[in-house]
């Protein structure tokens with residue numbers, strides 16, 4: 001198993017992988033492959049933290065990172081970071097690959113000076129990589145009341161004490177705009193998605209109810 005930076009000639013394959021990984025998981029179909037497709041041209045995208053995982057001679061995993069912002073109570077904006085989508089091909093799920101890929105990427109991010117990460121995800125997976133509820137670090141989620149315990153909103157100081165060192169006692173996180181490209185331009189998304197093999201969109205138990 002190898003983890004290395006994504007190469008431009010692999011972009012389409014990695015988007016196919018992302019679509020396979022996310023299809024019908026959080027909503028009927030998925031949009032994460034389009035987010036990735038658009039994000040590589042976004043100034044928030046961090047090419048040095050855009051990793052693929054290879055196994056059995058094929059690409060089976062991918063993760064990307066992004067710059068993000070934390071907003072303090074007085075409106076001051078502080079540079080921070082987030083990551084995702086993270087994908088493991090369905091044939092390779094729940095075999096430890098996702099955690100290996102994530103831990104590798106987190107180590108590289110820390111080496112680059114990424115001190116703090118927050119993101120939305122399932123704590124049952126991310127706690128294995130050191131994440132906990134963001135509210136425990138006084139980080140609020142933009143769509144919820146300040147101080148609320150939001151079970152899917154997670155955070156981690158990659159560099160211990162980073163929040164304090166940066167004068168952040170409490171802040172609010174809003175995901176970067178680039179994550180909402182599919183919602184902002186549904187027609188462009190549909191046109192892009194139609195270039196992939198047709199797959200059935202299903203409403204399944206466990207999907208997000210708001211989608």
Ligand SMILES: CC(C)(COP(=O)(O)OP(=O)(O)OC[C@H]1O[C@@H](n2cnc3c(N)ncnc32)[C@H](O)[C@@H]1OP(=O)(O)O)[C@@H](O)C(=O)NCCC(=O)NCCS
Nearest residue numbers: 021022086087088093094095096097098099120121124125
């Ligand atoms: C989420 C994902 C990246 C995890 O990768 P993975 O290789 O399947 O996970 P791992 O085998 O490394 O999991 C390690 C541990 O995390 C936990 N875990 C992993 N996926 C989980 C899930 N979907 N729900 C609950 N716990 C999970 C388990 O405790 C697991 O250990 P176990 O299998 O021995 O019980 C992968 O399943 C995936 O691509 N899913 C679809 C896309 C997605 O949801 N991405 C994340 C968006 S936030």
